[in-house]
Amino acid sequence: MTTLTIHQFPCLSDNYGFLLHDNASGETVCIDTPDANAYLREAKAKGWAITQIWNTHWHPDHAGGNEAIKAATGCSITAPAGDAAKIAGIDRTVSGGDQVMIGNYAAQVIDVGGHTLGHIAYFLPEAEMAFVGDSLFALGCGRMFEGTAPQFWESLSRLKTLPSNTLIYCAHEYTAANAKFALHADPENRALAEYVQEISNKRAKGQPTVPTLLGRELETNPFLRSDVPQMQARWGGTQPDETFAALRAAKDSF
Template identity: 70%
Template sequence: MTLVVHQFACLSDNYGYLVHDPASGETVAIDTPDADAYLAEAEKQGWQITQIWNTHWHPDHAGGNEAIKTQTGAIVVAPEGDAARIAAIDRTVVAGDTVALGEFAATVIDVGGHTMGHNAYYLADASIAFVGDSLFALGCGRMFEGTAPQFWASLQRLKALPPATLLYCAHEYTAGNARFALHADPDNAALVAYAAEIADRRANGLPTVPALLERELATNPFLRADDPAMEARWGHDGDAVATFAALRSAKDSFR
């Protein structure tokens, strides 16, 4: 049997994820932006939430922990680096730890930068990764707490995953990200095609998530900060960190 990922919209632009293992009957909530929505979606599926895996401390990711735990008794797993600002934790994890959903193991990856303790959860046997706000389709999270070298190192860890990995990011930001990506990397034919597909999907009310890592490697400007053409375009030949920092700063003020 394979894992079932149930994706649904919640709050203004978040995606909620419930991951169900039919063999064990366990269900993990990836983050808890909206407790009521998660509980309702689990009930619709006929699932019981048994675990919560938080990616980072922001309220639109961990704000529903207590309510869901009260209703279900779920075990809450959270990043050690953000633990001081997350409620109802049962276990903290750091890079290299594993968490289990039935027979499926998820490796914890340090993706700090958006927040200092941000984690991602990579399930190799299912070829999926839940990356929170560290990486988006054609974008990455704002660098609220970390540094450019730290965030770039985090993105390199995600880049190193198998290209067939599906990335489940936490927000529907892709149309806006595409506009900036085309500004940042206008000669990228693969990006132009991807942006057109995104525009079509959004016009038809369809999600753009999950994203295939292989496609992101070819089109996401933040993952391409070590590409010589990108470095030259952004005036930092041979310096991926400076290129990443310039891209992130430009995106922060891009309209």
Template identity: 65%
Template structure:
């Protein structure tokens, strides 16, 4: 039976995710922005939280750890390099590790840049990835701690996942991301179509997350920093990292 992913809105613009294995009965919180919301949503489905998978240390991703652990006795796994900033860790993860939800494995991917230890979880058998704040629908996270080279390297690791990989990112930022994307890549038909779809969904208060990797490769300007069209537009022909950095600076000031 496939892993079930339950998505719900919490805080001002976060999404919460519960990943549930119907065979073993295990349930993992993917980050913990709001402990009460996670406990309520799990109870409403009759699911018992057994694990927390943290992508990075920011409070809107790990702030609910201790309350959920106190209520459930769950196990917390989180990036080793951010261990001093994440409460309650039972297992410290490094890129290349594997975590299990029942018999389903998730590969730990280095996506540092937003923070220095940011990781993503790729469940290859399920065709899904939980990417925290590294990659967004039509965007990517701010570089609070890392460098453009580091951030691009992390995005490249996501970019090579299978086309149909469903990407669960942690915030509803897509409408703003679409407006920016059109400002730097206005002639991209895939982007124009995606942006129109996003506008229609948001007009009806619908979610734009999850997204899909093949659509992001075609339309997300941050994933197109290696494309000669984007490099020429940003003024850095042949230089992927400089192009990525220029796109990120433009978004920061948009």
């Protein structure tokens, strides 16, 4: 039985904040810092002392609260080496293959560059969860601001190899919009149609669609299916990264 608890809460316009707490050690990690005041308020309400920040990438809605939270709590900040020049207050940089700890739990650092060059994810195998920032979304993926299609596809391929029961904690509530494009991209996918109906029902009730289960994303997320023959036939490309590039370009203008 895991001693880890996740507190998820909305912040900014469409971000989610995540506080990862280990009941055994008392440690609390901020997964990214979109809104310092929200994180400090939520931690106080839970009675948790923030001890660490784990950044996934440099964008201000993910690292903008670093300095204020560190000033208030004295926490340490871990951030991706590839984005370090643009992130404030860093104590440690990490890259794919490294690990970070909360209590006795190890989180594996995975290189998921593409949205930004240095983007990373944190996978906790014992807790069957991954914090993926803006690399992967429910039924979508991040915009390719800095990377290339081959790089981004390789990054998503790393996430595809995680256990199918992994809970994917992505950073935004983009799922309803992503669902519209997914149906356009993969209209004959019955599992996708069922998933979209569930998403619609959740959003109608004001419920979050995050986290999402990796196994379900593998069946329904068009970007993760860029290596599936019918997707390649529909969208072109003889290699998965070419099909991914076509899908990403289509989503950008959808």
